[in-house]
Amino acid sequence: MKRYPKQYIDGAWVESEGGTRHEVINPATEQPCTEITLGSAADVDKAVAAARRAFESFSQTSVEARIALLEAIMAEYKNRSADIAERIATEMGCPISMAATAQVGSGVGHLMAAIAALRDFRFEERIGANRVVHEPIGVVALITPWNWPMNQVLAKVAPALAAGNTMILKPSEEAPGSAAIFAEVIDKAGVPAGVFNLIQGDGPGVGTALARHPGIDMVSFTGSTRAGIQVAKNAADTVKRVHQELGGKSPNVILEGAPLDKAIPAGLMGVLINSGQSCIAPTRVLVHKSQHDEAVAIAKQVMEATETGDPMTEGRHIGPLVNKAQWEKVQGLIAKGVEEGATLEAGGPGRPEGVETGYFVKPTLFSNVRNDMRIAREEIFGPVVTIIPYENDEDAIRIANDTDYGLSAVVSGDPAKAKAFVPRLRAGMVYVNTGNPDPGLPFGGYKQSGNGREYGKYGLAEFMEVKSVIGDLG
Numbered sequence: 001m002k003r004y005p006k007q008y009i010d011g012a013w014v015e016s017e018g019g020t021r022h023e024v025i026n027p028a029t030e031q032p033c034t035e036i037t038l039g040s041a042a043d044v045d046k047a048v049a050a051a052r053r054a055f056e057s058f059s060q061t062s063v064e065a066r067i068a069l070l071e072a073i074m075a076e077y078k079n080r081s082a083d084i085a086e087r088i089a090t091e092m093g094c095p096i097s098m099a100a101t102a103q104v105g106s107g108v109g110h111l112m113a114a115i116a117a118l119r120d121f122r123f124e125e126r127i128g129a130n131r132v133v134h135e136p137i138g139v140v141a142l143i144t145p146w147n148w149p150m151n152q153v154l155a156k157v158a159p160a161l162a163a164g165n166t167m168i169l170k171p172s173e174e175a176p177g178s179a180a181i182f183a184e185v186i187d188k189a190g191v192p193a194g195v196f197n198l199i200q201g202d203g204p205g206v207g208t209a210l211a212r213h214p215g216i217d218m219v220s221f222t223g224s225t226r227a228g229i230q231v232a233k234n235a236a237d238t239v240k241r242v243h244q245e246l247g248g249k250s251p252n253v254i255l256e257g258a259p260l261d262k263a264i265p266a267g268l269m270g271v272l273i274n275s276g277q278s279c280i281a282p283t284r285v286l287v288h289k290s291q292h293d294e295a296v297a298i299a300k301q302v303m304e305a306t307e308t309g310d311p312m313t314e315g316r317h318i319g320p321l322v323n324k325a326q327w328e329k330v331q332g333l334i335a336k337g338v339e340e341g342a343t344l345e346a347g348g349p350g351r352p353e354g355v356e357t358g359y360f361v362k363p364t365l366f367s368n369v370r371n372d373m374r375i376a377r378e379e380i381f382g383p384v385v386t387i388i389p390y391e392n393d394e395d396a397i398r399i400a401n402d403t404d405y406g407l408s409a410v411v412s413g414d415p416a417k418a419k420a421f422v423p424r425l426r427a428g429m430v431y432v433n434t435g436n437p438d439p440g441l442p443f444g445g446y447k448q449s450g451n452g453r454e455y456g457k458y459g460l461a462e463f464m465e466v467k468s469v470i471g472d473l474g
């Protein structure tokens with residue numbers, strides 16, 4: 001068991017004022033693995049005061065100084081990457097091989113993208129005889145989920161710091177250990193006191209206190225649409241900027257005639273990685289009705305060949321879901337799929353064969369799904385795929401857009417034909433076949449998937465205010 005009982009405020013590890021003890025359960029063993037202290041409103045007050053003090057000088061630092069700081073953080077982050085990967089795998093169940101590569105690596109990607117964006121950013125432009133200047137927005141609260149813990153922390157901390165803001169990070173109480181190690185990284189890298197503060201806590205406690213706090217200028221939130229709405233409501237009275245990265249229910253439109261032996265496995269990988277716990281997972285697979293049965297046969301093979309296993313063992317298996325509540329939610333939705341008349345092709349209720357401990361779910365496939373079924377409408381956040389037949393291209397576009405979400409979409413098949421689909425899909429990101437994502441590309445959603453964009457220069461701009469300077473400065 002690892003213990004991180006303190007909060008990191010004003011450049012020092014301090015006891016919480018009135019916080020409560022919280023144990024994280026390892027989802028593979030169902031045993032406690034990390035202990036933290038859920039902070040209090042008094043801790044938030046202290047962190048905000050420290051961040052406000054630090055903002056006076058940090059907001060005036062040079063671009064070169066902030067690039068040097070980001071580089072120092074990156075060097076120390078790399079030094080601690082094995083510790084960070086170990087905590088991610090232990091707390092949220094992602095296999096260690098993936099934790100050490102994709103999960104930890106995404107953090108490096110955001111640091112590099114923030115440095116590149118900062119080098120190129122035009123902090124001042126001229127419009128006629130006058131100027132427009134871009135300035136850091138102030139003290140920012142960063143609230144992050146558990147599914148890609150360091151990806152989301154770095155997608156916020158790197159641009160917030162690059163812009164010259166000071167900040168308070170509240171990571172998820174489900175996977176807090178990597179964020180505690182990250183605070184040690186910040187400390188070692190020489191980030192000035194008060195620029196970065198870490199308050200461990202939950203949503204109703206620290207999350208709410210941050211969203212409501214009059215000393216905070218912006219909340220950058222990643223998590224469920226439910227909590228994102230709550231944050232925006234709580235932030236409204238103080239007119240904060242609220243940046244939201246929320247849920248998804250992404251379609252994978254397999255174009256009529258596409259080679260299914262490539263398109264189906266590639267799309268399913270995007271779901272199965274991280275046990276289906278990715279906001280952009282393309283879980284609604286739309287196939288032309290003439291190819292439905294062939295698509296099902298291929299998908300069934302992929303799902304049945306996917307093994308679940310111990311996250312601490314190297315390999316290509318998938319791990320458990322993050323916690324009991326999530327396991328029960330997914331079980332409920334699998335049962336609902338059967339009840340609503342979808343055909344269960346692979347997986348189904350209960351743990352995988354022979355597994356008695358841990359929040360493992362069988363990779364599950366439903367076919368003949370209608371888009372009005374709950375399994376096609378709700379974000380399941382588990383290794384559950386739905387195959388939905390369509391009549392023609394217009395019908396495919398209609399079904400793809402028939403969702404409250406709009407985070408991402410995949411179009412699989414002939415790129416020349418896919419081109420016509422791209423402007424019709426109401427999503428913040430469209431992948432044509434598998435593509436090659438880049439941390440400099442904007443990341444974010446349409447509709448109830450959020451507001452604003454993260455990553456690279458778009459993420460940097462999100463953390464800035466714009467000032468018009470009218471008149472001659474001599």
Ligand SMILES: NC(=O)c1ccc[n+]([C@@H]2O[C@H](COP(=O)([O-])OP(=O)(O)OC[C@H]3O[C@@H](n4cnc5c(N)ncnc54)[C@H](O)[C@@H]3O)[C@@H](O)[C@H]2O)c1
Pocket residue numbers: 143144145146147148170171172173201202203204206207208211222223224225226227228230231244245246247248278279280379381407444445449450
């Ligand atoms: N769009 C994206 O970039 C993106 C990326 C990853 C995950 N997500 C979404 O995150 C969700 C999974 O993560 P989760 O279960 O941790 O989400 P969650 O909404 O339960 O929690 C996310 C964070 O918000 C905090 N929180 C919860 N309620 C709050 C409140 N009322 N006020 C302030 N903070 C509150 C939590 O403590 C946690 O730190 C999924 O819906 C997924 O799609 C979105």
